[in-house]
Amino acid sequence: MQSVYLNRNPTAKAILDLVHSVENNSLCYDHLAFRTFGVNGYGIDSLAQFFLDYGYTQRDELRFPGKKLRALWFSPPSDSFSDDGSGMNGPLPRIFISELLVDQMSPQTQEIIRKYTESSGNGQKYAALASSLGHLTWDTPLYSEFQQLARESEYAAWTLVNGHALNHVTISAHRLKTHLKDIKKLNRFLEESGFRLNSEGGVLKVSPDGLLQQSSTVADSISFQFSDGITESVPCSYIEFAERLVLPQYENLPHTEIKEFHRRDGFEVASADKIFESTSKEQVSRAGA
Ligand code: OOG
Ligand code: NI
Structure with missing residues:
Protein backbone atom coordinates (compact mmCIF):
# COMPACT_ATOMS: atom_id res chain seq x y z
CA MET A 1 0.00 0.00 0.00
CA GLN A 2 2.79 2.35 0.91
CA SER A 3 4.70 1.85 -2.35
CA VAL A 4 1.59 2.61 -4.42
CA TYR A 5 1.11 5.73 -2.30
CA LEU A 6 4.75 6.88 -2.64
CA ASN A 7 4.77 6.30 -6.40
CA ARG A 8 1.59 8.31 -7.00
CA ASN A 9 2.11 11.15 -4.56
CA PRO A 10 5.39 13.03 -5.07
CA THR A 11 4.60 15.54 -2.30
CA ALA A 12 4.09 12.83 0.31
CA LYS A 13 7.29 11.12 -0.86
CA ALA A 14 9.31 14.35 -0.77
CA ILE A 15 8.08 15.19 2.74
CA LEU A 16 8.81 11.69 4.05
CA ASP A 17 12.32 11.85 2.52
CA LEU A 18 12.90 15.31 4.02
CA VAL A 19 11.68 14.39 7.52
CA HIS A 20 13.61 11.11 7.36
CA SER A 21 16.81 13.00 6.53
CA VAL A 22 16.36 15.48 9.40
CA GLU A 23 15.36 12.70 11.80
CA ASN A 24 18.18 10.31 10.92
CA ASN A 25 15.80 7.80 9.31
CA SER A 26 13.53 7.32 12.29
CA LEU A 27 9.87 8.22 11.94
CA CYS A 28 6.59 6.52 12.97
CA TYR A 29 3.13 6.54 11.49
CA ASP A 30 0.28 7.63 13.74
CA HIS A 31 -2.41 6.28 11.43
CA LEU A 32 -3.29 5.23 7.89
CA ALA A 33 -6.61 6.27 6.32
CA PHE A 34 -8.90 4.82 3.66
CA ARG A 35 -12.20 5.83 2.02
CA THR A 36 -15.02 3.52 0.90
CA PHE A 37 -18.55 3.44 -0.54
CA GLY A 38 -21.00 2.33 2.16
CA VAL A 39 -23.09 0.02 -0.04
CA ASN A 40 -23.32 -3.73 -0.86
CA GLY A 41 -20.43 -4.77 1.38
CA TYR A 42 -18.06 -2.13 -0.09
CA GLY A 43 -18.06 0.04 3.05
CA ILE A 44 -15.76 0.17 6.07
CA ASP A 45 -15.97 -3.60 6.62
CA SER A 46 -14.39 -4.37 3.24
CA LEU A 47 -11.06 -2.99 4.47
CA ALA A 48 -11.53 -3.42 8.22
CA GLN A 49 -11.66 -7.21 8.03
CA PHE A 50 -8.03 -7.43 6.97
CA PHE A 51 -6.90 -5.40 9.99
CA LEU A 52 -9.29 -7.16 12.42
CA ASP A 53 -7.91 -10.54 11.30
CA TYR A 54 -4.45 -9.17 12.03
CA GLY A 55 -5.41 -8.36 15.63
CA TYR A 56 -6.66 -4.80 15.39
CA THR A 57 -9.56 -3.69 17.66
CA GLN A 58 -12.52 -1.61 16.55
CA ARG A 59 -12.82 1.66 18.52
CA ASP A 60 -15.06 4.74 18.15
CA GLU A 61 -17.45 5.80 15.43
CA LEU A 62 -17.31 9.36 14.06
CA ARG A 63 -20.25 10.92 12.18
CA PHE A 64 -20.16 13.69 9.59
CA PRO A 65 -23.80 14.48 8.75
CA GLY A 66 -22.93 17.44 6.50
CA LYS A 67 -20.66 15.31 4.32
CA LYS A 68 -22.90 12.20 4.61
CA LEU A 69 -20.01 10.13 5.93
CA ARG A 70 -19.23 7.98 8.91
CA ALA A 71 -15.90 6.57 10.05
CA LEU A 72 -14.49 4.02 12.45
CA TRP A 73 -11.00 3.80 13.80
CA PHE A 74 -9.07 0.71 14.87
CA SER A 75 -6.21 0.35 17.32
CA PRO A 76 -3.27 -1.98 16.66
CA PRO A 77 -2.61 -5.12 18.72
CA SER A 78 -1.12 -3.96 22.03
CA ASP A 79 2.07 -6.00 21.66
CA SER A 80 2.99 -3.81 18.69
CA PHE A 81 4.10 -0.67 20.54
CA SER A 82 7.80 -1.33 20.00
CA ASP A 83 9.95 1.76 19.86
CA ASP A 84 12.33 0.69 17.15
CA GLY A 85 11.93 0.52 13.40
CA SER A 86 10.80 3.27 11.09
CA GLY A 87 7.73 3.86 8.89
CA MET A 88 5.94 0.61 8.04
CA ASN A 89 8.63 -1.26 10.03
CA GLY A 90 7.98 0.84 13.12
CA PRO A 91 5.14 0.52 15.66
CA LEU A 92 1.85 -0.39 13.94
CA PRO A 93 -0.31 2.64 13.17
CA ARG A 94 -3.97 3.20 14.04
CA ILE A 95 -6.33 2.68 11.08
CA PHE A 96 -9.04 5.23 10.13
CA ILE A 97 -11.66 4.03 7.62
CA SER A 98 -14.60 6.13 6.46
CA GLU A 99 -17.58 5.38 4.22
CA LEU A 100 -19.99 7.41 2.13
CA LEU A 101 -23.62 6.97 3.28
CA VAL A 102 -24.65 6.05 -0.26
CA ASP A 103 -28.37 5.71 0.59
CA GLN A 104 -28.44 9.44 1.36
CA MET A 105 -27.13 10.47 -2.09
CA SER A 106 -29.31 11.58 -5.04
CA PRO A 107 -30.73 8.81 -7.26
CA GLN A 108 -28.27 9.70 -10.08
CA THR A 109 -25.25 9.45 -7.79
CA GLN A 110 -26.49 6.23 -6.21
CA GLU A 111 -26.98 4.73 -9.65
CA ILE A 112 -23.37 5.44 -10.63
CA ILE A 113 -21.95 4.09 -7.37
CA ARG A 114 -24.12 0.96 -7.56
CA LYS A 115 -23.16 0.42 -11.21
CA TYR A 116 -19.43 0.38 -10.36
CA THR A 117 -19.63 -1.63 -7.15
CA GLU A 118 -21.77 -4.16 -9.03
CA SER A 119 -19.24 -4.29 -11.90
CA SER A 120 -16.67 -5.31 -9.33
CA GLY A 121 -17.80 -8.92 -8.90
CA ASN A 122 -16.65 -9.94 -5.45
CA GLY A 123 -14.17 -7.06 -5.26
CA GLN A 124 -15.22 -6.11 -1.72
CA LYS A 125 -13.43 -9.24 -0.52
CA TYR A 126 -10.15 -8.05 -2.02
CA ALA A 127 -10.15 -4.40 -0.91
CA ALA A 128 -6.83 -4.71 0.96
CA LEU A 129 -5.23 -6.59 -1.93
CA ALA A 130 -6.49 -4.03 -4.47
CA SER A 131 -5.08 -1.28 -2.26
CA SER A 132 -1.63 -2.85 -2.24
CA LEU A 133 -1.67 -3.48 -6.00
CA GLY A 134 -2.96 0.02 -6.77
CA HIS A 135 -5.93 -1.32 -8.73
CA LEU A 136 -9.59 -0.43 -8.77
CA SER A 153 -19.73 14.81 -2.99
CA GLU A 154 -16.02 15.34 -3.63
CA TYR A 155 -15.46 12.33 -1.37
CA ALA A 173 5.02 14.32 15.35
CA HIS A 174 5.50 13.67 19.08
CA ARG A 175 7.54 10.54 18.33
CA LEU A 176 10.07 12.50 16.23
CA LYS A 177 13.40 13.19 17.95
CA THR A 178 14.37 16.72 16.82
CA HIS A 179 12.60 20.08 17.25
CA LEU A 180 10.12 18.87 14.60
CA LYS A 181 8.32 16.90 17.36
CA ASP A 182 6.49 20.18 18.00
CA ILE A 183 3.83 20.20 15.26
CA LYS A 184 3.90 24.00 15.00
CA LYS A 185 7.62 23.85 14.21
CA LEU A 186 7.05 20.97 11.81
CA ASN A 187 4.36 23.00 10.00
CA ARG A 188 6.62 26.04 9.78
CA PHE A 189 9.55 23.93 8.54
CA LEU A 190 7.39 22.37 5.81
CA GLU A 191 5.96 25.72 4.71
CA GLU A 192 9.45 27.23 4.61
CA SER A 193 10.56 24.24 2.51
CA GLY A 194 7.87 25.20 -0.02
CA PHE A 195 5.05 22.77 0.84
CA ARG A 196 1.51 24.05 1.04
CA LEU A 197 -0.69 22.92 3.92
CA ASN A 198 -4.48 22.54 4.01
CA SER A 199 -5.71 25.90 5.31
CA GLU A 200 -9.36 24.88 5.91
CA GLY A 201 -10.36 26.33 9.29
CA GLY A 202 -6.69 27.24 9.91
CA VAL A 203 -3.60 25.11 9.26
CA LEU A 204 -3.48 23.60 12.77
CA LYS A 205 -6.58 21.64 13.80
CA VAL A 206 -6.83 21.38 17.60
CA SER A 207 -9.29 19.17 19.55
CA PRO A 208 -11.44 20.93 22.21
CA ASP A 209 -9.27 19.40 24.99
CA GLY A 210 -6.19 20.82 23.22
CA LEU A 211 -4.46 17.43 23.25
CA LEU A 212 -4.80 16.29 19.63
CA GLN A 213 -3.22 18.63 17.08
CA GLN A 214 -3.29 17.83 13.37
CA SER A 215 -2.32 19.35 10.04
CA SER A 216 -2.05 18.04 6.48
CA THR A 217 -0.83 18.90 3.01
CA VAL A 218 -3.07 19.51 0.05
CA ALA A 219 -3.48 16.37 -2.11
CA ASP A 220 -1.35 15.81 -5.19
CA SER A 221 -3.16 15.46 -8.51
CA ILE A 222 -2.71 12.63 -10.96
CA SER A 223 -3.70 12.31 -14.57
CA PHE A 224 -6.51 9.76 -14.91
CA GLN A 225 -7.65 8.18 -18.16
CA PHE A 226 -11.45 7.76 -18.12
CA SER A 227 -13.15 4.99 -20.12
CA SER A 237 -3.54 11.46 -1.77
CA TYR A 238 -2.02 13.73 0.87
CA ILE A 239 0.09 13.40 4.02
CA GLU A 240 -0.96 14.34 7.54
CA PHE A 241 0.87 15.19 10.79
CA ALA A 242 -0.43 14.56 14.31
CA GLU A 243 0.86 15.50 17.74
CA ARG A 244 -0.77 13.73 20.69
CA LEU A 245 -0.08 15.45 24.01
CA VAL A 246 0.36 13.67 27.34
CA LEU A 247 -2.95 13.17 29.24
CA PRO A 248 -3.31 15.40 32.35
CA GLN A 249 -3.15 12.41 34.75
CA TYR A 250 0.33 11.53 33.45
CA GLU A 251 1.79 14.99 33.16
CA ASN A 252 4.22 14.46 36.06
CA LEU A 253 5.75 11.29 34.58
CA PRO A 254 9.45 11.67 33.69
CA HIS A 255 9.75 12.32 29.97
CA THR A 256 11.69 9.09 29.34
CA GLU A 257 8.82 6.99 30.77
CA ILE A 258 6.12 8.41 28.54
CA LYS A 259 4.65 5.82 26.17
CA GLU A 260 2.08 6.16 23.44
CA PHE A 261 -0.77 5.03 25.76
CA HIS A 262 -0.07 7.95 28.12
CA ARG A 263 -1.10 10.32 25.35
CA ARG A 264 -4.44 11.53 23.94
CA ASP A 265 -5.87 8.73 21.78
CA GLY A 266 -8.59 8.67 19.13
CA PHE A 267 -9.77 11.24 16.59
CA GLU A 268 -11.83 14.44 16.61
CA VAL A 269 -14.89 14.99 14.40
CA ALA A 270 -14.47 18.75 13.93
CA SER A 271 -10.80 18.40 12.96
CA ALA A 272 -11.42 15.38 10.73
CA ASP A 273 -14.17 17.31 8.94
CA LYS A 274 -11.55 19.88 7.86
CA ILE A 275 -8.87 17.28 7.06
CA PHE A 276 -11.26 15.64 4.58
CA GLU A 277 -10.97 18.91 2.62
CA SER A 278 -7.31 18.12 1.80
CA THR A 279 -8.58 16.53 -1.44
CA SER A 280 -11.19 19.23 -2.20
CA LYS A 281 -11.12 21.22 -5.43
CA GLU A 282 -10.85 24.42 -3.41
CA GLN A 283 -7.70 23.32 -1.55
CA VAL A 284 -6.14 21.49 -4.51
CA SER A 285 -6.55 24.42 -6.93
CA ARG A 286 -5.18 26.77 -4.29
CA ALA A 287 -2.07 24.57 -4.05
CA GLY A 288 -1.48 24.81 -7.78
CA ALA A 289 -1.97 28.58 -7.83
C1 OOG B 1 -9.90 11.39 6.39
C2 OOG B 1 -9.95 12.75 7.09
C3 OOG B 1 -9.89 12.65 8.62
C4 OOG B 1 -8.21 12.44 10.61
O1 OOG B 1 -7.10 12.06 10.98
O2 OOG B 1 -9.03 12.96 11.38
C5 OOG B 1 -8.56 12.26 9.16
C6 OOG B 1 -9.96 11.44 4.88
O3 OOG B 1 -9.59 12.45 4.28
O4 OOG B 1 -10.37 10.44 4.30
O5 OOG B 1 -7.70 11.81 8.46
NI1 NI C 1 -5.97 11.30 9.32
Missing part, protein backbone atom coordinates in the same frame (compact mmCIF):
# COMPACT_ATOMS: atom_id res chain seq x y z
CA THR A 137 -11.81 -3.47 -8.21
CA TRP A 138 -14.41 -1.90 -10.53
CA ASP A 139 -14.46 -0.80 -14.19
CA THR A 140 -12.92 2.52 -15.20
CA PRO A 141 -15.64 5.21 -15.02
CA LEU A 142 -16.72 7.82 -17.58
CA TYR A 143 -15.58 11.40 -17.03
CA SER A 144 -19.23 12.56 -16.88
CA GLU A 145 -19.85 10.14 -14.02
CA PHE A 146 -16.85 11.48 -12.10
CA GLN A 147 -18.20 15.00 -12.63
CA GLN A 148 -21.71 14.05 -11.46
CA LEU A 149 -20.27 12.62 -8.26
CA ALA A 150 -17.93 15.59 -7.76
CA ARG A 151 -20.86 18.03 -7.90
CA GLU A 152 -22.58 16.23 -5.05
CA ALA A 156 -17.56 10.15 -3.71
CA ALA A 157 -15.67 11.35 -6.79
CA TRP A 158 -12.33 10.72 -5.06
CA THR A 159 -13.34 7.19 -4.13
CA LEU A 160 -14.61 6.37 -7.64
CA VAL A 161 -11.16 7.02 -9.18
CA ASN A 162 -8.86 6.11 -6.27
CA GLY A 163 -10.76 3.11 -4.91
CA HIS A 164 -9.13 1.56 -1.86
CA ALA A 165 -5.79 3.32 -2.31
CA LEU A 166 -4.21 4.69 0.86
CA ASN A 167 -5.77 8.16 1.32
CA HIS A 168 -2.98 9.34 3.61
CA VAL A 169 -0.35 8.27 6.06
CA THR A 170 0.11 10.42 9.15
CA ILE A 171 3.52 11.18 10.64
CA SER A 172 3.51 10.94 14.42
CA ASP A 228 -14.44 7.46 -22.74
CA GLY A 229 -10.85 8.42 -23.62
CA ILE A 230 -10.90 11.71 -21.70
CA THR A 231 -7.78 12.28 -19.59
CA GLU A 232 -8.19 14.69 -16.70
CA SER A 233 -6.28 15.57 -13.59
CA VAL A 234 -7.94 14.18 -10.43
CA PRO A 235 -6.99 14.54 -6.75
CA CYS A 236 -4.89 11.75 -5.32
